[in-house]
Amino acid sequence: MANAAKMNSGTIDPIAFRNACGGFATGVTIVTTKLADDEHGMTANAFMSISLTPPLIAISIAKTAKMLEYISRSGRYAVSILASGTEATAMHFAGRPDDSVTDPLRQFDDLPVARLACAVFTADVEQTVDAGDHVIFIGRVRCMEAAAEEQPLVFHRGRFGKLCEHRPNLILNTDFPFEGGHW
Numbered sequence: 342m343a344n345a346a347k348m349n350s351g352t353i354d355p356i357a358f359r360n361a362c363g364g365f366a367t368g369v370t371i372v373t374t375k376l377a378d379d380e381h382g383m384t385a386n387a388f389m390s391i392s393l394t395p396p397l398i399a400i401s402i403a404k405t406a407k408m409l410e411y412i413s414r415s416g417r418y419a420v421s422i423l424a425s426g427t428e429a430t431a432m433h434f435a436g437r438p439d440d441s442v443t444d445p446l447r448q449f450d451d452l453p454v455a456r457l458a459c460a461v462f463t464a465d466v467e468q469t470v471d472a473g474d475h476v477i478f479i480g481r482v483r484c485m486e487a488a489a490e491e492q493p494l495v496f497h498r499g500r501f502g503k504l505c506e507h508r509p510n511l512i513l514n515t516d517f518p519f520e521g522g523h524w
């Protein structure tokens with residue numbers, strides 16, 4: 342790796358660590374839950390699928406986020422994989438309320454989810470893992486809905502982006518969506 346600075350575990354600076362992890366391009370999700378009628382949403386890119394059978398997903402929530410208490414108390418959450426063009430919604434749920442974002446959520450399986458999404462999942466918390474300054478919530482998926490035609494919002498090195506045109510000779514998985522097997 343050209344121009345790469347090496348650090349070992351004793352000297353890893355949190356900001357340098359965050360910047361290095363920012364090289365991993367992700368999608369963007371809105372995590373939502375509710376306590377009685379009190380709905381709460383938060384932008385998160387620390388989302389992953391964990392298991393196909395049973396269907397498990399995970400999210401990582403900062404201990405400083407209000408969402409931590411919401412999910413701890415409700416025991417369930419929804420994840421909406423945001424569609425391309427929803428940057429304002431992503432920032433709205435990241436602590437930057439935006440008046441231009443009107444009515445971004447709808448109800449699905451008794452939880453709020455984003456209207457403009459590639460896929461939405463609702464899940465019951467199955468395992469809670471204390472992980473440094475975050476808590477990981479592994480959830481068993483209860484319901485899902487996917488819009489295969491939607492393109493995703495992308496996040497990389499602190500910036501939003503979108504996918505560029507596929508290059509036909511680089512497509513590995515000509516049989517997607519898969520009928521069986523793994524990724």
Ligand SMILES: Cc1cc2nc3c(=O)[nH]c(=O)nc-3n(C[C@H](O)[C@H](O)[C@H](O)COP(=O)(O)O)c2cc1C
Nearest residue numbers: 383384385386387401402403406407408434435436
């Ligand atoms: C693109 C993006 C991704 C984020 N990913 C996460 C994440 O995975 N986990 C997390 O705890 N915060 C994440 N955040 C920060 C939270 O969205 C932000 O701190 C939010 O205001 C917390 O909301 P709350 O305290 O009202 O629950 C992310 C922010 C952005 C813009």
